Amino acid sequence: MPIARLDSRALIAVTGPEARPFLHNLLTQDVETLGENELRFGALLSPPGRLLFDLFVLGQADGVLLDVAAARREALIQRLSMYRLRAQVQVAADDRPVFAAWPDAPDGFMIDPRTPLMGGRRYGEATPDAAEADYDAHRLSVGVPDPAADAPQDKTYPIEADFDLLNGIDFHKGCFVGQETTSRMKRRGAIKNRMLPLDFDGPPPAFGAEVLKGELRAGEVLSGRDGSVMALLRIDRLDGDLTVDSRPVRLRKPAWMGEDILPSSDA
Template identity: 60%
Template sequence: MAITHAILDSRALITLGGPDWRSFLQGLITQDVDTLAAGEIRFGALLTPQGRLLYDLFVLGGDDGCKLDVEAAHRDALIQRLTIYRLRAKVEIAADAAAVAVLFPGPLEPTNGWSVDPRLPALGLRGYGQAAPSDAQADDESAYDAHRLALGVPGPADWGSEKAYPIEADFDLLGGIDFKKGCFVGQETTSRMKRRGQIKTRMAPIAFDGPALPAGAEVLAGDLRAGEVLSGGAGRAIALLRLDRMTTAPLTVDGRAVRVDAPAWLES
């Protein structure tokens, strides 16, 4: 199987250090970092107090701190927010210039600083400032996005900022929420949605013939609204869909037939 290497220009790094970095981050994000080992990556998010997705992130454990893999466009804003939360905690927060890269498709064995994507092994490996293996062919981020879309995994273009709840964006199914870790910002709403089964909509891949569908286009189940298109390309997109209308009638977008193409991880 050919391995592809791509630099993710849409991602950037933040370094956290200092004696309190672990307890500081533990009380903020959806993922547990108390048990995070050096070299291990975990997926999570920082939420608003009301429980909506603010920033997604990957946490890479280190010996004396961690790195946060975040959206490049939001790195400065996230540093500013973390600085506000820091108060008297002994935590050092700084931008990191190392590149974020991926090796795909997976599953692949982790090696030489490359770690398995914690969302789904089929997504491949993530690396930070790592040289590409000699047997990997180079490609750009659009190729990786096409791979992610083929696996039905939503991304930042689908959830935006302060719009979606993490469960709507499938963070609970992709290892992005630790419901046993205790308190974090937005935890009450997130736990209540899961505990009470108040999950009415989810992001899911849809397939169709022809060119890309316009973002924001309405998905209809017969004559009833079933959701909206979020992002995608020719033949495939991610849509936010009502669970009670995904299979009740044929789906259309602007008169074009579409169908839910749910991967196994989404049906689990």
């Protein structure tokens, strides 16, 4: 079973007697009911409801551990410090490494809360025998977006990045930053775009390349590798032949996605 160190991820420790209610009022995920050593997936949004930071939330005896994009850790620490005000909370970087194992979660790893198909995660020491690129290939094979790579900051709604389908939003917890827009999109079914995997032959198209259905724009390419990319696609234009740079591409519906999410098609 492969194990990779994820150098693209880093940790933040949020501690103190008010750590849980503090984060609970900010994040899309329920933090107050989070058990010790329980891992959940969520996000911090902008007030208008756009995705700022994707994160995993681990319950600990003295607070919460956040697993975030390494390149954005300092920005998130600053953002949380801005929200902290008089709350009895400490926010600090935690230098333990992040590891992932797949396709299952071996002993010592927590099952990925997005979908068990992603394997598991571990914070602390482990012995890697694979590269992070191998894990990224597995992620694409499962069809799970990487918000840090696929969602430009403050431009993407979390539902477009499939957070509602990957256990990243608790719609019953009450208020969080950006809650009004997120809940309204879900309640009214006003979801026009979703991140979905595309397969093809050869090297990946450039980030931002147009996906076309005939002459109609159907979306744009995001991150990827030879043979597969993630794309942000209009769900009303998926029922026909798709191309990128005049090359045919094939929509692949992930196994974790519900039957009624996409229009009826060969996908």
